[in-house]
Amino acid sequence: MNPRKLICLIILASVFLVNLLLPVPAHAVAQTLRVGIHNSKPMVFIDKNQIPSGLFIDIFNHIAAKEHWNVEYVHGTWQEGLERLRDDKIDLLTGIGYSAERAREFDFPREFVVMDWGLVYSKKGYGINTIIDLEGKRVSVLKGSLYTNNFLELLKQFNIKAKIIEKNDTQQIFESIDTGEADAGINSNLSGIQFEHNYDVDQTPIVFSPVKFSYAVNKDKRNDVIEALNRNLQELKSDSDSLYYRKYEQWITENRNKIPKQAWWGLAFLVFCLVSAAAFVLALRDQVRARTKELLESNRKLSEQKLLMNNVINGTTDSIFVKDTAGRYLLVNTEVARSFGKPVEEIIGQNDSKFFPLHEFEVLKKSDLKVMASSAGPLTYEEQLSTVDGKRVFQATKGPIRDESGNVTGLFGVSRDITEHRRLESQLLQAQKMESIGRLAGGIAHDFNNKLTVIFGYTELSKMKLSEGEPLWHYLNEITKAAEHSRDITAQLLSFSRQQIISPKPLNLNKAIMDTQKMLPRLIGEDILLTFDMAEDLWMVKIDITQLDQIIMNLGVNARDAMPDGGELKISTSNATIDEAYYREHLDAMLGDYVQLTFCDSGHGMDQDTVKHIFEPFFTTKEVGKGTGLGLATIYGIVAQNNGFINIYSEPGHGTVFKIFLPRLEEESLETTQEIIVPIAGSGTILLVEDDESVRQMTTSMLEKVGYDVLVAESSQAAVRLCEDRNVHIDIVLSDIIMPGMNGKDMMDKITSIRPGIKTLYTSGYSSEIISRQGLIEGNMHFIQKPFSLKVLNEKIKEVLS
Known part of the structure; x- marks a missing residue:
């Protein structure tokens, strides 16, 4: 056959084949004057004669001739072209990918020139098949490229750590893979086709980021050029025989099918085979398109599922994480990052030793190993860990992760901060414990008060018949002192159980404490140095002065007994505002403004086990006979009754610090009352109602x-x-x-129906508070607590009658 005829036959067959195989392409863009170009064959490049060539050049030259533009091409690397456009050193850049971010900086034509996508290349036989295989690999990328930005985002989404090597043009990427500088590289599909056969590289199955390529100008700088490009591209792409489609087929076909001159006959045979396969290709095209549509739909659903999963994982306040078998984090949510005080990127790939103290790391490591060795499913642990919020308590549920063969590959975990829950639980248990002991203490105090009422009454009546110098008067006086001491003990029991009758008034702690300056040194002894540090402008509190005296006396005695060989006791006051941080770290604390009273001694101190029980009634570290164990319990009851709280810090050999917090009184107004002195004498008729015979007889006599x-x-x-x-x-x-049968209130309801307006004075060995809780007396009723003296009883009767 004539060689010339053979060449013609080959060209015709190739054109026919290209028409069958190639997809219908994309879009085009244009501009004026100085046009930036770079090497990205076949879209744009400089040929061996140093002439700008490629799909973008041919289309732009056509539009420039039609629009009468004079074009000056400025060649450089991709990055140089991008910087020149930003600096207005060129008017237009060719072969630039469109993105929403770039659209804020540059103007693009509505019509794009070509659609392309990113591919990952690797050295032949390197075994990179999925994005996971890039973990720890060196990857060469084009500096400033849209594909580079999208690829880095893809690595971030999969938590892949790779070393990125930036290059200035496409050829350098393939050279870096070929020489072993990089393990892999990314490039566009069209550009990669031109280079992959010249280097020892393979295409991997990793495909990403479809991108539209076009022309771009600086924002709002050349609207005329953009409009001209839009108009011409729309016209070219609307005609299937236009220069756009011819050039598209030319550059794609030419670059995909370069045939050596020595292989004409082989090429002819190949063309024959390809033409023969054309029918088969046509039959497969529909299937490919359908499969492509399925894959796109599958990718869309996967993207939606991933977005949903990210929203769920990062939308919870629980910490969610995944670790490998070495304890390294593979996945963490934003709550983990927040509690660690680190960005997610700095946590992935690290183990717990980077974020927790050694002893906490060892505990976590032990529990993780137990989880991965377990065949019973997820296990739940309670863990105390150090976070940016301080020491917190977590309830962590962890389970093993297995592959298809059942081998453990790591673990997952969900951890919830239960610090507040444990705080409230501990407060509830403590409150229930104290309440139970308080009820017991209140009951004991009631029985004691009834008996003490009899003792006080008869002793006082007997003393009234004797002169002070007689021996019997002295004996009776000692009985009175013993009864008063017993009364003080029952008062302490009532204070602890919060049943003591109190009369709180606005008070300045500084003044009240300084009033004790003379008495306290005598109480604690001369070998203890007593100092005061009173805050200026101290807020007011509302408390019964008697209760405050009990606090000061008991803490003073406690400090004295802790320093048998002398020492220092410092009493100080200050204003304190309890914030969230303090509230989280201290069990009994409540938010708000408080006045803080601090007792700091240099005594022998206490260990933590002793501190846990220090406020329990009858608990004492003193020798038998040297303490009732009620002093600190009384303080606890008083402070709780006044809506405050106590913190204690102590270490053996380092002394003890008591901090008492009393709520700030907002209305700092002091009411003054004048004491009325009532003589011990009376007149009138009293109806005494009392079921206890001894109390009844004694009260009658009084x-x-x-x-x-x-x-x-x-x-x-x-x-x-x-x-x-x-x-x-x-x-x-x-x-x-x-009383049995009918209580005093129900009795008085009946009596007042018979005798309206009759005066009533109630009495009981129980406190007014506990009786009020039972609904037996109301705030405007008169009440006197047993035991009472003749003087106090007479004064109360006079008060009611007046």
């Missing part, structure tokens, strides 16, 4: 001694019957409130 006429009823029912008799005159009813 009242008759000072001049009252006394009617006695041993039960509520008897009192009601007596009041029904209109001939009996009664000025006031003095009644125990808790």
Whole structure:
């Protein structure tokens, strides 16, 4: 056959084949004057004669001739072209990928020239098949390229750590893979085709980021050029026989199918085979398109699932993580990063030794190994860990991760901060414990008070019949002192159980403490140095002055006993605002403004086990007979009754610090009251209602001694019957409130229906607070607590009658 005819036949067959195989392409762009170009064959490049060539050049030259533009091409690397455009050293850049971010900086035509996508190349036989295989690899990329930005984002999404090597043009990327400088490289599909056969590289199955390529000008600089490019590209792409499609087929076909002159006959045979396969290709095209559509839809769903999963994982306040078998983090959510105080990127690939103290790391490591060795499924642990929020308690549920063969490849974990839950739980247990002991203490105090009432009454009546110098008077006085001491003990029990009758008033702690300056040194001894540090402008508090004295005295005695060989006791006051940080670290603390009273001694201190029990009643570290164990329990009850809290810090050999926090009183107004002195004498008729015979007899004697006429009823029912008799005159009813059958309140309801407006004074061995909780008395009712003296009882009766 004539060689010329053979060449023609080959060209015709190639054109026919290209028409069958190649997809219908994309878009084009243009500009004026200085046009930036770089080496990205076949889109744009400088040929061997140093002439700008490629798909973008041919299309732009066509549009430039039509628009009468004079074009000056400026050659350089891709990065140089991008910087020249930004600096207005060129008017237009060719072969630039479109992105939303770039669209904020540059103007693009609406029509693009070509669509391309990114590929990962590796050295032949290197075995890179998935994105995971790039972990720890050296990857060569084009500096400033859109593919580079998208590829780096892809690595970030998969938590892949790779070493990035930046290059200035496409050829350098392939050279770096070929020479072993890089393990892999990324490039566009079209550009890569031109180089991959010249180097010892393979295409990998990793495909990413479809990108539209076009022309670009600086933002709002050449709108005329953009409009001209739009107009011409739309016109070219609307005609299937236009220069756009011819040049597209030319550059793609020419570069994909370069045939050596020595292989004409082989090429002819190849063309024949390709033409023969054309029918088969046509049949497969529809299947390929359908499969491509399925893959695109699958990728879309995967992207949606990934977005949903990210929202779920990062939207929770729980810490979620995945580790490998070496304990290295493979995945963490934003809560883990927040609690570590590190960005996610700095956590991935590291183990817990980088984020926790050694002892905490060892505990975590031990539990992780146990989880991965377990065949029972997820395990739950409680872990105390150091975070940016301080020491926190976490409940962590961890489970092993297995591959298809059942081999353990790591573990997953979900960890919840339960610090606040444990705080509230501990507070509840402590409150329940103290409440139970308080009920017991209150009951004991009630029984004691009844008996002490009898002792006080008869002793006082007996002393009134004797002169002070007689021996019997002295004996009775000692009985009175013992009874007073017993009364103080029951008062401490009531303070602890928060049942003591109190009269809180606005108070300045500085003044109250300084009033004790003379008395405290005598109490603690001369060998203890006592110092004061009182804050200026101290806030007011509201507390019963008697209770404050109990606090000061008990803490002073406690400090004295802790320093048998002398030492230093410092008492200080200050204003304190409890914030979230302090609240999280201290069990009993509550948010708000407080006045802080601090006792700091240099005594022998206590260990933590002792500190845990220090406020329990009857708990003492002193020798038998040297302490009741009620002093600190009393303080605890007083402070709790006044809505405050206590913190204690102590170490053996380093002394003890008590910090008492009392709520700030916002209304800093002091009410002054004038004490009325009432003589121990009275007149009138009193109805005494008391079920305890000894108390009834003693109270009757006391009242008759000072001049009252006394009617006695041993039960509520008897009192009601007596009041029904209109001939009996009664000025006031003095009644125990808790009695069998009918309580004092129900009794008085019946009596007031018979005798409206009759005066009433209630009494009980229980406190007014505990009786109020039972609904037996109200705030405007008169009440006196047992044990009472004749003077106090008389004053209270006078108060009610007046």
